[in-house]
Amino acid sequence: MGSVFLIGIVCQTLCSSAVSGADEKCSSESDSCGCSSAINRERKTEDDREDVNEARQFKVNTDEASATNRMILIEGDVYTMGTDMPIFVADGEAPARRVQISSFYMDVHEVSNEDFKKFVKDTEHKTEAETFGDSFVMDNYLSEETKSAITQAVKDAPWWLPVKGAYWAKPEGPDSDVEVDGRMDHPAVHVSWNDAVAYCKWAGKRLPTEAEWEFACRAGKEDRLYPWGNKWMPKEEAWANIWTGKFPEDNDAQDGYAATNPIDKFPESAFGLKNMIGNVWEWTSDWWTIRHNPLVVHQNPKGPESGTDKVKKGGSYMCHKDYCYRYRCAARSQNTPDSSASNLGFRCAADKDKLPPNVRHEEL
Numbered sequence: 001m002g003s004v005f006l007i008g009i010v011c012q013t014l015c016s017s018a019v020s021g022a023d024e025k026c027s028s029e030s031d032s033c034g035c036s037s038a039i040n041r042e043r044k045t046e047d048d049r050e051d052v053n054e055a056r057q058f059k060v061n062t063d064e065a066s067a068t069n070r071m072i073l074i075e076g077d078v079y080t081m082g083t084d085m086p087i088f089v090a091d092g093e094a095p096a097r098r099v100q101i102s103s104f105y106m107d108v109h110e111v112s113n114e115d116f117k118k119f120v121k122d123t124e125h126k127t128e129a130e131t132f133g134d135s136f137v138m139d140n141y142l143s144e145e146t147k148s149a150i151t152q153a154v155k156d157a158p159w160w161l162p163v164k165g166a167y168w169a170k171p172e173g174p175d176s177d178v179e180v181d182g183r184m185d186h187p188a189v190h191v192s193w194n195d196a197v198a199y200c201k202w203a204g205k206r207l208p209t210e211a212e213w214e215f216a217c218r219a220g221k222e223d224r225l226y227p228w229g230n231k232w233m234p235k236e237e238a239w240a241n242i243w244t245g246k247f248p249e250d251n252d253a254q255d256g257y258a259a260t261n262p263i264d265k266f267p268e269s270a271f272g273l274k275n276m277i278g279n280v281w282e283w284t285s286d287w288w289t290i291r292h293n294p295l296v297v298h299q300n301p302k303g304p305e306s307g308t309d310k311v312k313k314g315g316s317y318m319c320h321k322d323y324c325y326r327y328r329c330a331a332r333s334q335n336t337p338d339s340s341a342s343n344l345g346f347r348c349a350a351d352k353d354k355l356p357p358n359v360r361h362e363e364l
């Protein structure tokens with residue numbers, strides 16, 4: 001454990017200076033030791049990836065009772081995406097640019113284990129974590145028995161362990177169980193981008209674009225860090241679930257949760273959305289790029305045509321301010337589409353004129 005703490009201290013130092021100085025090298029370093037791009041699976045070729053996708057037979061969910069998630073109509077507008085005051089320069093948070101978004105529907109909540117179970121039951125979908133046989137979990141959350149069976153670790157982030165048999169229903173491996181542990185109302189995790197796309201298709205929805213996600217996160221506020229403003233704890237209360245205490249050795253759960261929280265906890269934003277910041281990272285449909293043009297107004301941007309990684313947004317219960325200050329609307333990170341981890345989930349969106357008939361919805 002000594003070496004774990006040592007590397008943790010090195011990472012903390014690097015990331016702290018990234019936060020204060022927005023230094024490019026440091027930001028780049030922080031990515032490798034912090035916000036989980038280290039958990040990418042080995043790179044596959046594009047051909048392999050297409051095979052995986054083509055093999056999936058999508059079945060659109062038509063059962064009234066199957067989609068319990070509520071959606072809210074987000075009225076389109078022009079907003080400022082990104083920031084000219086980036087904290088992680090290498091992440092492409094900058095430059096700020098104007099973006100026009102058409103009205104769309106957004107899930108109020110992250111997709112829960114309860115809903116993901118319905119999808120799996122209906123489609124017999126096998127997640128990529130199950131296909132590969134493992135998924136990444138932070139060591140603090142594992143039983144001694146599970147830890148003792150693991151021989152590999154991630155070089156730059158030794159607390160990430162590949163746990164055999166970890167998947168959405170058994171998030172910390174075979175000796176855990178979301179039903180037995182009372183976590184059916186927690187977000188589904190260990191869901192790859194490909195799995196998330198399959199779920200949204202089944203639900204008659206789609207993943208949000210990064211631009212839609214960030215617009216929804218900002219909830220009508222210009223140039224603010226969080227959905228509710230710039231103060232992390234309004235009225236000294238926690239409004240989102242991140243890592244409090246010291247990373248990685250001490251999680252004091254000051255916000256009420258050391259790991260995931262039920263999807264309905266914490267205040268909703270002015271747009272009526274919950275846990276956009278914190279709890280679990282959320283996949284978007286965009287391929288990753290750090291190049292953005294600030295000179296034009298982008299119309300419903302969908303990101304690059306191709307790439308190797310997909311964009312995820314919002315940060316998670318594992319993000320600490322000194323270490324991975326990415327629980328901001330402008331912040332972003334990435335993983336390959338087949339990657340999965342215990343702090344990565346998703347929610348779905350839908351076009352305004354394509355709302356599935358079985359979804360409960362309300363307009364702003």
Ligand SMILES: [Ca+2]
Binds near residue numbers: 256257259
């Ligand atoms: Ca927490």
Ligand SMILES: [Ca+2]
Binds near residue numbers: 314
């Ligand atoms: Ca979230």
